[in-house]
Amino acid sequence: MDIFLQQLVNGLSLGGTYALLAIGLAIIYSIMGLINFAHGDLMTLTGYAMIGVVALGLPFPVAILCGLVAATLAAMAMERIAFRPLRGASGASMLLSSLAVSTVLHIAFQVLISARPQALPFPPMFSGAMDLGFARIGNIQAISIVVAVLALIVVNAILYRLPLGIAIRAAAQDFDATRVMGVQANRLISLAFGLSGVLAGIAGVLWIAQRGSVDPALGFNPVIKAFIAVTLGGLGSLQGAVLGGLFLGLLEVFLRAYLPEDTLPYREAVALTLVVFVLLFRPQGFMGKSEAVR
């Protein structure tokens, strides 16, 4: 039972991180039909920014803050430079553009920083575990869950309370009609990218806290998982993205815990097969409508 509980916590913490990434992807996709491949590189950038700030001798919380600011600004800059000129273009052109951005960032990280992992030690509060009597919970797992939940609550408040947040939801349903409401398209999309950027930054901090180092390809694996989560949840559905992320995180952790030893190398394949199964029976994902969202 206690093992199960520990795995549940691990799964939720991984799934929460996927959910943060997935909701950022879903926000952008739902507004402009762009699948942003460079989303994962925002996590990587967060890590490098933190390493730089720590190297300057500044306190760790300042490093986290700077990492998040870097991810937010980078996301907004990405939109300005690479996606705004393509607005209204086909999904394929925008996807290619985001692949190009990702490649450029990747190479820049390799050339300007290093192809090898750079250590980013986190303060002691992130390591260790709490003994709750019935189970031992890793600090980082607990922090991940709490941070993910708080971030999702804040995102929810923005999207459901602030007029510009409500406009983001409206734009996902009818972009032109939203503009007629007097909402400036550029401001709205910029805000959406900023929001997705800060969420990718938070996911980056949590991801790196588990690993203790940053390398140029850091964002690749988690962002692929986030794509799968978004697809599972129903392309463009925000609640779906969160559900998809949690589902995928739990699935991964429980397969790792309960698959027989000699099949462990195949656990990703098993997980993806299960995802394919879900999509076979529910092609529109958990929350998707059977017809297109837009």
Place this chain on the structure above:
Amino acid sequence: MANGAPLLEVSDLNVAYGAVRAVRGVSLSVAEGEVVSLLGANGAGKSSLLNAIMRLAPKTGGRVTFDGRDITDMDPERIAAAGLTIVFEGRRVFPKLSVSENLLLGALAGRRRGANGRDQGRIYEMFPALADRQSQLAGTLSGGEQQMLAIGRALMSKPKMVLMDEPSLGLAPKIVDEVFERIERLKAEGMTMLIVEQNVAMGLSVADRGLVLSSGQVVQQGTAAELAASDSLTDAYVGGS
């Protein structure tokens, strides 16, 4: 009710979707306080014309001025902020937002004219059916209620002029009467409107003047009374191209 200089002036407007020329050299003007009806068969280019005025359809030529400003190349959001808004064909309320969220967004364009999200009371008073459904998702409203919401949302910005694209589309006759009763009321309050209607009698009943569009061109225009008495009007519908 025409008084003074035109509020909206369209000159030699052209719209084309690739090779399809939907609007060909249309000119029209609407004075402040005036209600003009735009008639024409399916595919005549009525929606293209209204959308192009809002810069939401591909203009290939022409000029549009509103309230003394050249809005030809203005972004839709700036045009809305200048006081010109549209009630789209097919209503296009935000289906997954509540009635009150739809109205709240409507107020954003009008901030400079003193409109705000709290003006919803005015709309609920005008459309009582919406008042009972404030937290209902717009997509679950009946067609008539959605049309009321679309009109209410447009009014939230306290616009100087409203473009209305087929407000009677797909509604039962009783509901059409109800919608037009509200349009009459807006007219009585002095609202300037350009209304597209398939329903000729309805369209002309609220209008001061009318224009008939056929294959993207104005083929006939006159006062509402003149057009109502005209025989050739039906040709524009039956003849089509």
